[in-house]
Amino acid sequence: xxxxxxxxxxxxxxxxxxxxxxxxxxxxxxxxxxxxxxxxxxxxxxxxxxxxxxxxxxxxxxxxxxxxxxxxxxxxxxxxxxxxxxxxxxxxxxxxxxxxxxxxxxxxxxxxxxxxxxxxxxxxxxxxxxxxxxxxxxxxxxxxxxxxxxxxxxxxxxxxxxxxxxxxxxxxxxxxxxxxxxxxxxxxxxxxxxxxxxxxxxxxxxxxxxxxxxxxxxxxxxxxxxxxx
Amino acid sequence: xxxxxxxxxxxxxxxxxxxxxxxxxxxxxxxxxxxxxxxxxxxxxxxxxxxxxxxxxxxxxxxxxxxxxxxxxxxxxxxxxxxxxxxxxxxxxxxxxxxxxxxxxxxxxxxxxxxxxxxxxxxxxxxxxxxxxxxxxxxxxxxxxxxxxxxxxxxxxxxxxxxxxxxxxxxxxxxxxxxxxxxxxxxxxxxxxxxxxxxxxxxxxxxxxxxxxxxxxxxxxxxxxxxxxxxxxxxxxxxxxxxxxxxxxxxxxxxxxxxxxxxxxxxxxxxxxxxxxxxxxxxxxxxxxxxxxxx
Numbered sequence: 001x002x003x004x005x006x007x008x009x010x011x012x013x014x015x016x017x018x019x020x021x022x023x024x025x026x027x028x029x030x031x032x033x034x035x036x037x038x039x040x041x042x043x044x045x046x047x048x049x050x051x052x053x054x055x056x057x058x059x060x061x062x063x064x065x066x067x068x069x070x071x072x073x074x075x076x077x078x079x080x081x082x083x084x085x086x087x088x089x090x091x092x093x094x095x096x097x098x099x100x101x102x103x104x105x106x107x108x109x110x111x112x113x114x115x116x117x118x119x120x121x122x123x124x125x126x127x128x129x130x131x132x133x134x135x136x137x138x139x140x141x142x143x144x145x146x147x148x149x150x151x152x153x154x155x156x157x158x159x160x161x162x163x164x165x166x167x168x169x170x171x172x173x174x175x176x177x178x179x180x181x182x183x184x185x186x187x188x189x190x191x192x193x194x195x196x197x198x199x200x201x202x203x204x205x206x207x208x209x210x211x212x213x214x215x216x217x218x219x220x221x222x223x224x225x226x227x228x229x
Numbered sequence: 230x231x232x233x234x235x236x237x238x239x240x241x242x243x244x245x246x247x248x249x250x251x252x253x254x255x256x257x258x259x260x261x262x263x264x265x266x267x268x269x270x271x272x273x274x275x276x277x278x279x280x281x282x283x284x285x286x287x288x289x290x291x292x293x294x295x296x297x298x299x300x301x302x303x304x305x306x307x308x309x310x311x312x313x314x315x316x317x318x319x320x321x322x323x324x325x326x327x328x329x330x331x332x333x334x335x336x337x338x339x340x341x342x343x344x345x346x347x348x349x350x351x352x353x354x355x356x357x358x359x360x361x362x363x364x365x366x367x368x369x370x371x372x373x374x375x376x377x378x379x380x381x382x383x384x385x386x387x388x389x390x391x392x393x394x395x396x397x398x399x400x401x402x403x404x405x406x407x408x409x410x411x412x413x414x415x416x417x418x419x420x421x422x423x424x425x426x427x428x429x430x431x432x433x434x435x436x437x438x439x440x441x442x443x444x445x446x447x448x449x450x451x452x453x454x455x456x457x458x459x460x461x462x463x464x465x466x467x468x469x470x471x472x473x474x475x476x477x478x479x480x481x482x483x484x485x486x487x488x489x490x491x492x493x494x495x496x497x498x499x500x501x502x503x504x505x506x507x508x509x510x511x512x513x514x515x516x517x518x519x520x521x522x523x524x
Contacts, residue, residue, distance in 0.1 A: 070411065070418030071383075072350055110262030110305060112344035137305045139262075162473045162480045162508060163251050166261030169478070191410075197475040 001098075002050035012043065013051075020056030024063075026076025028083045035084040045091040053081050053088075054126040061119070061210045071115055078119055085125065099130050101221040104146045105156035106134035108167040113160035116189060120156060120213040127214045129154070140174040147184055153221050156213065157203075159190040169201035176202075185220040187213060233376040233402035233435060236289075236335055237463055237502055245493075245522065246290045246467055246505020247283040248515045250339075252482070254279070254294070256511075264306035266298050269318035276319070280326035284334055286512035287519030290503065291327060292337045292378055295319040295369065299361040301343035312361075313368045320372020327375075337404070338374030340365060340391055347386045355390050362394025376402040380439050380467070381507075383408060383415035385427045392431045404435035404503070406465050409450045410442055421453035429459050437465025440507045443484060444468045444492035451499050463502040468492055470509035482509025486517030493518035 005013065015038060022030035031053075038048045060077045063069040105121050107114050114136050121133045132150055134142060147155055155175075159165040168188050175181040186203045189212075198206035204220055207213035237244060254265050257275045268275060280291050298316045300309040308315065320338060327334040343361060345353035366377065379391045388405055395403055407415050407424050414420050419427075421438070428436045436458075438450045447468040454464060471484025484492075489506060496504045504522070506514055 067412030067414075070414060071416050072418060075346070075350055108262060110264075112302070112305060115346075163255065163265075164262050165475075166478075166480065170261065192473055194475075200475055 002044065002046040005051055005055075008047070008051070012038070012041065016051040016055070019052035020059065023053060023056035023077050023080050024060055026073060026080050028080040031080040031084050032087065035087050039087075039091070045088045045095060046097055048084075049088055049092065049126055053084055054123065057081055057119075057123060057126070058211055061123075065209050074119065075115060078115075078122060081122060081126075085122070097128065100128040101153040101217065102130045102132070102150050103154040103156060103217065104132045104134065104143065104150065104152045105158070106138035106143060107136040107158045107160075108164055108171065109137055109139045110167060111159050111161055111164035112136045113158070113190075116160075116210070117156070117158035119210045120158070120189065120207070123210045123214050124156075124217055127218060129217065140171045143171055144174060144178065144180070147180070152184060153224065154217055155184045155186045156217075157186070157188050159188075160192070162192045165190060165192055165197070168203065172202055185217070185224065187216055187220075189213060231402050233335065233404065234463070236333070237435075240289065242463065242502045243497060243522070244289040244503055245287050245515065245519050246337075246465075246503050247288040247292055248506040248510030248512065249470070249508050250279065250292065250294050250296065252509055252511065253282075255480075264303070264308060265294055265296065266303060266315045266319065267306060267308060269294055269315050269322060273318070273322055276322045277326060280323050282512040283515055284326055284330045284332075286516040288505070288515055289333065290335050290337050290505065291323050292339045293319040293323045293369065293372075293374060295339045295365065296341035296381070298340070298365050298368075299343050300364065301345055301358075301361055302341070312364050313371075316365050316368035317372040320369045320374045324373035335375040336373065337376055337378035338366070338369035338372075340369075340377055340379045340395070341381050342383065342387055345387075347384065347390070355386065358387065358390040359394040359397070362391045363397045366395040367398045370399045370401065374401065376404060379403060379405040381406070381408045383419070384417045385419055385424065388428060389431055392433065402435070403433055404437075404465055405433055406437040406439040406467060408440040409438055410440065410446070413446070413449060413453075421450050422457045425454050425457050425459075425462070429462060434461055435463045435465060435503070437467070437501070437503070439465070439467035440469055442469070443471045444488065444495070447492070448495055448499070451496060451501060455500050458500075464500060465503040465505075466496045466501045467505040467507045469507045470511075470514055473509065480509075484509060484514070486514045489514040490517040490521035493521050497522060
């Protein structure tokens with residue numbers, strides 16, 4: 001678990017704020033350098049992840065939602081975070097940071113839009129989930145097989161098209177038919193969706209952005225009382 | 230002679246396009262996530278019926294069912310090696326209906342985004358995307374389209390790749406529209422004025438907006454496009470029929486034919502030359518638009 005931001009020395013706080021700015025600007029070299037620097041100071045990987053990366057990505061997500069940033073800026077920020085995660089991931093595993101749950105995520109059949117979905121996958125990983133990202137054009141068979149294989153807690157589905165969003169209902173119907181629906185928390189997202197749609201197809205929640213997806217995943221997993229070492 | 234510009238000139242610079250294809254295919258039983266283009270060979274009867282219904286409603290341009298006809302998109306359905314067959318078939322179906330129509334109808338060869346993000350922002354090389362558009366365009370020419378409609382684009386780089394791909398195989402006219410559905414910009418952040426300038430610099434003279442979040446949004450976008458439109462450029466608007474709502478296990482759009490008729494009049498007043506519609510619209514909407522315009 002990370003330390004509270006306020007409890008950190010002023011210069012470390014300042015360093016993390018700079019990292020957040022660099023992440024916002026999508027400067028991969030600076031974000032990677034900042035990650036290495038913080039680790040060299042003896043900061044825990046959990047601290048770097050939470051205060052250097054996730055906090056910065058939260059702002060990126062908010063500003064994307066507000067129409068201040070657009071897809072290119074989000075992609076650059078995501079690439080910077082991804083590069084830093086390459087450094088942090090093995091360290092997080094080594095330090096045995098508690099895994100809070102297992103998630104499977106993908107863009108549904110017929111759809112290829114994966115920017116938002118990849119952002120959610122990254123933020124879930126940042127929040128401590130083990131994430132299995134199945135990519136795009138994923139059919140029900142593939143979702144179900146992976147959910148069972150990794151004994152997942154959460155299924156995340158994304159669609160950007162009105163022509164593909166109905167496929168989410170098919171996946172859920174399939175889970176119901178197989179008697180598996182109650183085993184998984186199903187979260188859905190994508191531009192044309194809304195909460196009423198999620199409710200109607202019997203998903204557990206609609207998430208309008210990556211930050212909501214993280215909140216929802218945390219809350220629903222806690223509700224279910226999932227604990228993993 | 231540019232067949233499209235000539236057509237526009239002969240129709241006093243106001244022609245009516247068609248409406249949605251996907252909406253019509255889903256209504257005819259295409260399942261969510263299924264391949265629309267595969268129906269060009271599997272269900273030609275359905276495609277002929279849709280094109281005829283639009284022509285009967287007053288469409289003067291009908292658009293081929295080839296929006297996802299590049300190999301990148303066809304690959305989602307394992308059809309990446311059927312680019313030629315599916316696009317030729319799609320073009321021929323529209324051609325057949327246009328040739329049998331009781332009024333002059335042009336066939337627009339539909340070209341949509343590959344869904345790829347181009348290097349350096351993404352990993353797909355522009356050359357590969359250009360080649361994919363060229364491959365699709367060649368098949369559409371073979372099937373007999375009159376011009377190309379590049380639509381629903383969000384990245385200027387991809388419009389450029391499409392124009393260059395088409396130009397490498399044919400001199401047929403090209404119209405292009407982008408989708409400004411994200412805070413009045415495209416998903417990639419392109420503003421209407423920026424799009425007008427960039428597309429005109431690519432040599433295009435038929436430029437506009439399609440899809441998006443309904444008539445009110447398009448009205449603002451078209452106003453911006455018209456404000457910076459160079460001399461000699463024709464405007465295209467193809468709005469969705471309102472916003473999608475999920476009802477009774479299906480997507481419904483909340484824009485009625487009356488709403489779309491009003492939209493058509495607004496577009497005319499803003500100086501739009503090709504007025505059509507996109508997702509959620511049907512021949513009923515096009516008929517209401519035609520009646521309102523008195524065309």
